[in-house]
Amino acid sequence: AQTVTQSQPEMSVQEAETVTLSCTYDTSESNYYLFWYKQPPSRQMILVIRQEAYKQQNATENRFSVNFQKAAKSFSLKISDSQLGDTAMYFCAYQYSGAGSYQLTFGKGTKLSVIP
């Protein structure tokens, strides 16, 4: 079974600074997707970024970028120029891309606080 581990329960960062959230995962599959989702106090899970495992190039979305190390099974999220609106729970998630239900397996999350 696949597992996703987020080893940082809580982190904080000063506004405008850069922060990196860590995630490791375990799978025997070679084709999969990895995601970072953000869950603010409003509860809605919002997609931040997606990485396809067969792509060596790291995904970027504006201020958000990932460092994907397939051999090490590591998938970290870097947030640049942190903003107050980035305060939220961040979840790393794995999705097998072969046949099946495409279910997401989530880590336990990292609570990020952006300090003014």
Add this chain to the structure above:
Amino acid sequence: ETGVTQSPTHLIKTRGQQVTLRCSSQSGHNTVSWYQQALGQGPQFIFQYYREEENGRGNFPPRFSGLQFPNYSSELNVNALELDDSALYLCASSSHRLTLAKNIQYFGAGTRLSVL
């Protein structure tokens, strides 16, 4: 915001009762997944519905059941409620058809269920 809507937003039930939660999927999506998120944890996959059929199930007992309707909306039913069923229930919609966004799951704001 996504086009995924869930109702009700909050529900209080007593142990042994039954509950039905509802989800309307985003326009153009044909697949609905349900997740349970206990307090302080990441979401856990309950099951997924595709073309009105169950298409994958997580480690949840049979008293958790679901339906998907021809318009792709869905219901989650839980019988014989237990105290441990208290959680945020998240619905996510996706599509097997879209090429670039295939199987990306977009979440609703959830239903907070409290079992007393």
